[in-house]
Amino acid sequence: MSARLKWLFAIAATALMALTSAATAKDITLSFYYPIAVGGPIPKIIDGYVADFEKENPGISIKAIYAGTYQDTLVKALTAFKSGEPPDIAVLLSTDMFTLIDEDAIAPFDDLLKTDTEKAWLKSFYPAFMENSQTGNKTWGIPFQRSTIVMYWNKDAFKAAGLDPDKAPDTWDELVADGQKLTQRDASGNVSQWAVEIPSTAFTYWLFQGLTTANNVRLMNPAGTQTAFDKPGVIEALQFWVDLSRKDKIQPAGTIEWGTTPKDFFEKKAAIMWTSTGNLTNVRKNAPFPFGVAMLPAHQGRGSPTGGGNFYFFKKMSDDQRAAAFKFVQWMTTPERAADWGIQTGYVAVRPDAWDTDAMKKYVADFPAAAVARDQLKYAVAELSTHDNQRVTKALNDGIQAALTGTKTPEQAMKDAQAEAVRILRFYQ
Amino acid sequence: MMHGAEPAAAMSAAAAPPRPRLSTQFHGWLLLLPAAVLLVTFTHYPTVATIIDSFFSTPKGRRAAVFVGADNYQAMLGDPVFWRALANNIVYAASVIPLTIALALAMAIWVNGKIAGRPFLRLSFFTPTVLPMIAVANIWQFFYAPGYGLLDQLLGVFGTPAHNWLGDQSTALVCLIAVAVWKDAGFFMIFYLAALQQLSPQLAEAASIEGAGRWYCFRRVTFPLLMPTTLFVLINAIINSFRLIDHIVVMTQGGPDNTTALLLFYIYEVGFKFWDTAYAATLTVVLLVFLAMVALGQFLILDRRIHYQ
Numbered sequence: 070m071s072a073r074l075k076w077l078f079a080i081a082a083t084a085l086m087a088l089t090s091a092a093t094a095k096d097i098t099l100s101f102y103y104p105i106a107v108g109g110p111i112p113k114i115i116d117g118y119v120a121d122f123e124k125e126n127p128g129i130s131i132k133a134i135y136a137g138t139y140q141d142t143l144v145k146a147l148t149a150f151k152s153g154e155p156p157d158i159a160v161l162l163s164t165d166m167f168t169l170i171d172e173d174a175i176a177p178f179d180d181l182l183k184t185d186t187e188k189a190w191l192k193s194f195y196p197a198f199m200e201n202s203q204t205g206n207k208t209w210g211i212p213f214q215r216s217t218i219v220m221y222w223n224k225d226a227f228k229a230a231g232l233d234p235d236k237a238p239d240t241w242d243e244l245v246a247d248g249q250k251l252t253q254r255d256a257s258g259n260v261s262q263w264a265v266e267i268p269s270t271a272f273t274y275w276l277f278q279g280l281t282t283a284n285n286v287r288l289m290n291p292a293g294t295q296t297a298f299d300k301p302g303v304i305e306a307l308q309f310w311v312d313l314s315r316k317d318k319i320q321p322a323g324t325i326e327w328g329t330t331p332k333d334f335f336e337k338k339a340a341i342m343w344t345s346t347g348n349l350t351n352v353r354k355n356a357p358f359p360f361g362v363a364m365l366p367a368h369q370g371r372g373s374p375t376g377g378g379n380f381y382f383f384k385k386m387s388d389d390q391r392a393a394a395f396k397f398v399q400w401m402t403t404p405e406r407a408a409d410w411g412i413q414t415g416y417v418a419v420r421p422d423a424w425d426t427d428a429m430k431k432y433v434a435d436f437p438a439a440a441v442a443r444d445q446l447k448y449a450v451a452e453l454s455t456h457d458n459q460r461v462t463k464a465l466n467d468g469i470q471a472a473l474t475g476t477k478t479p480e481q482a483m484k485d486a487q488a489e490a491v492r493i494l495r496f497y498q
Numbered sequence: 499m500m501h502g503a504e505p506a507a508a509m510s511a512a513a514a515p516p517r518p519r520l521s522t523q524f525h526g527w528l529l530l531l532p533a534a535v536l537l538v539t540f541t542h543y544p545t546v547a548t549i550i551d552s553f554f555s556t557p558k559g560r561r562a563a564v565f566v567g568a569d570n571y572q573a574m575l576g577d578p579v580f581w582r583a584l585a586n587n588i589v590y591a592a593s594v595i596p597l598t599i600a601l602a603l604a605m606a607i608w609v610n611g612k613i614a615g616r617p618f619l620r621l622s623f624f625t626p627t628v629l630p631m632i633a634v635a636n637i638w639q640f641f642y643a644p645g646y647g648l649l650d651q652l653l654g655v656f657g658t659p660a661h662n663w664l665g666d667q668s669t670a671l672v673c674l675i676a677v678a679v680w681k682d683a684g685f686f687m688i689f690y691l692a693a694l695q696q697l698s699p700q701l702a703e704a705a706s707i708e709g710a711g712r713w714y715c716f717r718r719v720t721f722p723l724l725m726p727t728t729l730f731v732l733i734n735a736i737i738n739s740f741r742l743i744d745h746i747v748v749m750t751q752g753g754p755d756n757t758t759a760l761l762l763f764y765i766y767e768v769g770f771k772f773w774d775t776a777y778a779a780t781l782t783v784v785l786l787v788f789l790a791m792v793a794l795g796q797f798l799i800l801d802r803r804i805h806y807q
Contacts, residue, residue: 144770168773173559259659261645270665270753321644323665324754329643338645459771467579470754474667 097393099386100132102159104142104378106214107347107414111135114413122400129393131158139378143168146383150174155383158394163201163379164454164462166209167293171456175381177207181395190399193420197375200451204292210379211398212419214410216346217373217442217449218279220366224359226251226262226340237341237363241283241309244341244366248319251340264319266339267310269473271327273466274453275374276343279365280306282372282450288465293455294497298465299487302369307479309368311472324470331355345376346442349415353436362438364445372448377416408432417442455490456497464489545786551779563776570780580781582756583764586671590760591739594678598735599728601683606690607716620691627685635748638677639664642749664750667757674758677745682738686731693727694720725804729796736792740785761785 101119105111112135119131136142139162146159147169155174169175182188191208198212224234230250238244248264255261267276274288281288286302289295297303313320327344334342335355343365352360365373380398382391400406404422408429411418423429424443433440455461468486471477477485552570554563574580609620626634641648642663650660663673697720705715721728743763746752752759752767759767762785769778 140771147773171559172773257657257659271751321660321662321665323662323667325662325665326639326643329639332640332643333645336646457772459767460774463767463771466753467755474665474754474757476667476755 097129097390098132099129099157099390099394099397100134101397102134102136102142102146102156102161104136104139104160106139106378107345107350107416111414114410118401118406122397125400126393126396129396131397147172147174150383155385157383157386157390158397159381159383160213160378161381163198163210163212163215163375163377164452164458165381166201166204166379167454167456168458169381170204170209174383175209176384176386176391177209178211178382178395179207181391187399190402193422194402195419195421195446195449197446197449197451198419200291201375201454202379210381211402213378213380213401214414214416215375215377215379215419216416217375217445218276218343218365219346219349219373219441219445220341220343220363221334221348221352221356222341222361222363223334223337223356224361226337226358230340234359235361237361238366239363240366241368245313245317245319248313248317248341252319260321262337263321263333263339265313265341265343266320266325266330266333267313267343268327268330269324269470272345272376273324273469274462275376277306277310277465277469278374278450278453279343279372280310282374282448283365283368283370284309285369287450288453289455291451293458294494296455296461296465296487296490296494298468298483298490304480304483307469307472307483310469311475311479314473315475323474346417347377347415349439349442351415353438362441364441364448370448372450373445374452375446375449376452411439415439417446455494457493460493461490464493548779548782548786551776552783554776556774556776558773566776570777573777574780574784579756579759579764583759583761584784586757586759587740587761590671590675590678591736593675594682594739595732595735597675597679598682598686599731601679602686602731603690603724605683605687606694609687610691610694623684623687625684626681627688629681631681631742631744632748634677634681635745638673638745639749642673665754667754670750670754670757674745674749677749678739678742681742681745682735686735689727689731690724693724697723729800729804732800733793733796737789740789 103111103115112133115133115135119133123130134156136145136159142159143161143165146156146161149155150172161169178191182191194202194212198215199208202208202210202212220237222237227234227247230247230253232247232250238247244265251262251264252260253262267279269276278288281303284302284306286297286300286306288297288303314322330339330342330344331348331351333339334352335357337358349362364371380401382394386394402419404420404426405428407418407420407423408426410416411423412428412432418424418429424433424440453462453465464486468477468482471485472479472482551563553565553567555561555566555569557563605623609616609623613619644650644662644665645660647663649663650658654660661669663669701719701723702715705719710718740760740762743760743766746758746760746763747766750758752763761781765778765781765785768774768781
């Protein structure tokens, strides 16, 4: 190539770059994938937010794309990323953080935090939610639709069993004692109403964390490279879960279907159920009896894992796009919007000052159960998340299910799960 | 005329069959092209790419794929979940296939006879086929719900205690087998029904004059004549038993503890949940080899023993 041709190319390239950057300065388009995991008119709410944001920020347009369940959204985002066209912003499970980092698909937020307001904004979220959003001194996710596990109880069933309908069991021992009274058997010994259901077909590890946290044990380290499935405290927690069915006989034997647990509760087949706060609106609409919402019962300590989705920024955005996307995420997590999103969906508003807004105060005064999840956040821990997350999670789920169905002892099941987790994580040590 | 502008017309006009010339061959290939492109793009290329991928590591982030030889295959042999899924799939296929075919044939013979409400019966047998599997699985999940599900309510009449059908390792796979049989039997019934109506009634008459009983007539006359249909149905049933996993995704997610994990479901998990695409390719190769062997066996062995009219 001659020197002259090179010059020509250089000039043409600069001109082209100037043109494209001029175009983006005028109009920035961002694609935004989001999942739906709870009931309610989610797309309508999101579209409303996006329209309001675009009105306040001319020059930025957001293409909000509903992408299915969390799992579907991850599959779509990662396959799009692998084919070179990732979304710009996506709401994905907070526990997918390590998977996304390992795929080199996402960029951290830290370099975007320049002003003091921006730095203060990052500190405005509940620390429990940030546990699943930060690793290696970097912030990879911003809390958006987050939840915890709570206990729902049927007040009529409590009254019928001679218990105080306004007081849920507060410890494991109380759960078992109350459970004996709540379980109803007919003359031939068949159970017509179980005391409690802790679902175990989906999110098995998550509900299990509701037990391990109360037993003061953590399942993994913050770096996501080590698990502690075979610790005595973990085995004890699993033994307690198994005993609810096998020894105390206050919970159905075998695994309990996640999807039909609320239905069992409505049908009065279970007097107490453990499930996500995301089901709050569903239960409020469909329970044909007065119900209460309580924190999970305590044992050595108290606690529940957090759950739900974070905002992630995919790589490949230009600086202008990143700045615009950052503006959008800040806009979506203001106290007012966090409060509105929480009220409309049942998710836990992600920052303390959202609970001081007038709208939220009114909502809580009308429906105090909504604040239980917030109060429980004090005791909340990170949801199980490691490198190669889904595979490690499956090892634990399989172990728990083996113990619940009686094919392995809790001790054997957890030792096997730990051995498998160690094998999977050996590449990340 | 032989050198005319339209070779095709020239060929048909020629008395003796001429040698196919280059342009004719070109025409032929051109006509095959659309089908060939589709086959290559969606069948042959993915197959070859899968086999190649199974000898490489999974590309992750900045780590590109490297050639690892038979590592993936070795890992597979040591993977207990793979063996579990394979064993489950064999049990599943070995139950679903004969049950579906037997039920389809029985239903076809029944609705082929002169009985009251025949159109209604045919319709109701066929209905499961037109429902999407996802919807079917969601309905059946509530049939199996412990306590208030249809199954427990029916059994409750006889005083049987409630059972956690999908949550018990000893019953979960059986429950899924029942769904699959229910879903496919009506579809295969249609083929048997069509075949039964093609059979000449004289054969049955001749047999009865010879003094053959109904069972003997079915065994020695009807069933052998239905063999071409049976082969077709058998191939489809085998493919379905390895291909249809929608109900597993909805009903059990492979649980409890992999009791209901079938091979394709496990491939989906490895590929799209664990993102271990290389290992998923390895598992896919096993599935391909398995199905290829079955297909070869069918066409080479069974086909010879079937009487086509």
